[in-house]
Amino acid sequence: MKKVKLQVCNGTTCFVMGGADMQNMVDQLMVKFKDCLEIERVRCLNACSLSDNFAKAPYANIDGQLVGNANFQTITKIIEEKLSND
Numbered sequence: 510m511k512k513v514k515l516q517v518c519n520g521t522t523c524f525v526m527g528g529a530d531m532q533n534m535v536d537q538l539m540v541k542f543k544d545c546l547e548i549e550r551v552r553c554l555n556a557c558s559l560s561d562n563f564a565k566a567p568y569a570n571i572d573g574q575l576v577g578n579a580n581f582q583t584i585t586k587i588i589e590e591k592l593s594n595d
């Protein structure tokens with residue numbers, strides 16, 4: 510079974526920019542994708558250090574693809590695309 514690796518940023522910038530809702534998102538994703546998803550919380554994905562990127566926080570990384578404005582809908586769509594590309 511294919512697995513998608515999701516890294517969710519737990520850093521200060523992402524937390525302030527909406528990351529406080531990330532735990533709820535992670536809980537929903539774990540229910541939706543169960544065995545197809547490996548989730549890791551990381552301290553900072555280093556995307557926030559670029560000034561243009563600040564407003565796009567919170568960030569996540571899905572199989573190496575950096576995703577800004579991370580929310581349940583966006584992350585779900587990308588995970589479904591990656592799982593269907595097999």
Ligand code: FES
Nearest residue numbers: 518520523554557
């Ligand atoms: S705090 Fe999230 S990318 Fe830096």
